Amino acid sequence: MARFIDELRRTHYCGDLRAADAGREVVLYGWVARRRDLGGLIFFDLRDRDGITQVVFDPGFSPEGDIQRLVGQDDEVWPEDRVKAAYSLAEQVRREWVVGVRGVVRHRGSNVKKDLATGEIEVMVSELEVFNQAETPAIPLDDEIDSDEETRLRFRYLDLRRAPLQKTLRLRHKLNQATRNYLSNAGALELETPIICKYTPGGARNFLVPSRLSPGKFYALAESPQLFKQLFMVSGFDKYFQIVKCFRDEDLRLDRQPEFTQIDIEMSFINQDDVFRLLEGLMFTLFEATGAADLKALYPDGTFPRMSFHESERRFGNDKPDLRFGLELSELTDLAIEHDGGGIPLMKAIVDKFADGTYRKEVPEEIIKAFVIPADAKLSRKQVEDLEKGLKEIKGFPGLGRAKVGDDGSWSQSPFAKVVTDDFRVALNAHVGAKAGDVICISMGKPAIVNAALSKLRLEVGKRMELIPQFGHGGEWKFLWVVNPPLFEEDGEGGFVAAHHAFTRPIDDHIELVESDPARVLCYRYDLVLNGVELGGGSIRLHDPDVQQKVFRVLGIEDDKAKELFGFLLDALRSGAPPHGGIAIGMDRLAMLLSGAPTLRDVIPFPKTNQGIDLMSGAPDRVEPSQLGEVFITTTVEDAPDA
């Protein structure tokens, strides 16, 4: 029977002990974070998931006063031979070795270390066991390290020992638990849905899984439980939730991983407001459970503000505005029309198309907008040009038309300075609120490009001016519901595609427009945005077969085709579907925002790189030709194993 673990049970974690524990005999297990050998006196910083305790090996020490003994241990408190053995073993120990210690807690007296939770005490060791030795770690295990992320990911099991990652994963634990409690209390049932399922086209690209039992056929990994949760509603489960892994075979980003976790929710007999109320309550609960912020103080009436999709696009250039700072965009199309282009040829060309009816104001094909870089930003001309260069990443972006505003409202450093009419210049300055020293940045063209460029510029300038930090919340939490986006998007060839998915309900007043003017149809779709990050989104679903058919017709999906694509869902919706809707929240993104982490990789235990590779395990990897044969696969890659 082993002495430690079997006989000497752990009494505390390494973050537990305080001054009040002085005189207590304890047993701690953990990793040696640091060792300080003074020659005749040895200190370990012993670390486990809860913290660090200094343990001391001092052969000359003997405890005084009453000792509160370990339960079931009545041997001698300080046997000399055992203490000496512990000391000489401690001389051999190196960092990251895994050890158990038995000893007596002592107050540190004048040696208190203030920046350590357990800094008032130390454990004088009477008995030491080495459970395991360890190779020298490849990366330093300090809280703050600047090791390359590639190396950290390769040795993820070491990286995860560090306090910051321990902390964020514990945060995820709290999020999971609090989410389950809240949603269960709200009457939602936690039900599971398949991960390997039928491939359905549209939306994100699926990971494919070859079938061994059905030669030549494939499963897809679920990109979301969307269809299944709707079927739960059809089946009468009324309220459902799941904390579920989803899979998308798309390119990665800071805030995108190929597998990720979402809080998935669906409810019957509800409207948009019901979803909002449930989610607002969930956010309040999660923020309280994690101690992130007191949302009650920030949103006293318990609700988050709402903004229409169009308003968000107009004021901020995207559908996920960061409301922690102002610097809104200005719409100039109407002003340019009033001034017939104001002497600027590029604008005149656009204005003319509105005049002759080529473009419609409701759904314009080109727009003119401006963003003002305030004089306060104190950006040099070079810095402004660098910012503009950064925007060139946006495909099709033609560049900005800039104008620096003088004391008298004149424009300089501008391609428009010589041609603009005085009337238009004065009106424009007033319209965008430009003051001396400001730089007006004008963009015109396709709305998607104009908005992409100016919204990116707004964020960049916001960061330069330190209105928001480079990453993290900076102590501010700005929630927003972005609601009622268009149901359809033009596909550029005269037709339409679903802006999100084909099962979103048009807003009641727009049902007639589905057939007459699809471009103007808005729908019951909503995104929850926090600090400029899309936390999640959902919709009220389309459960009416007649409207559904009209939507399919707009999308150019014939009845036969619809059956082929969505067969079982359509059948199900015709079999007694209640009005229903739901939402999905990105758990990883939420954890990222709450922890202030710069990337999703910091809140996922074993993340993939930008190329979708697990640097630690080496996934994905080749497999034996025989394995491919079993699933009836050959590859077309030249140096593949079966080539």
Added chain:
RNA sequence: GGGGUAGUAGUUAAGUUGGUUAUAACGCCGGCCUGUCACGCCGGAGGCCGCGGGUUCGAGUCCCGUCUACCCCGCCA
């Protein structure tokens, strides 16, 4: 698919107009040290300069290619 940045001891970095044996800090190993806590002091080991090719008397440095990671666009809720 496209654009950008980077790659030099275990780690993080320096390395000048191409020029002797490629530096430093931390870490590691050995020695000394009884109140340290980023312990201190003394000594030591450790390098395919990402990889391949080229220019050159000579390449960490210049050129071409390639690989890997990161950031962005496209794509993606």
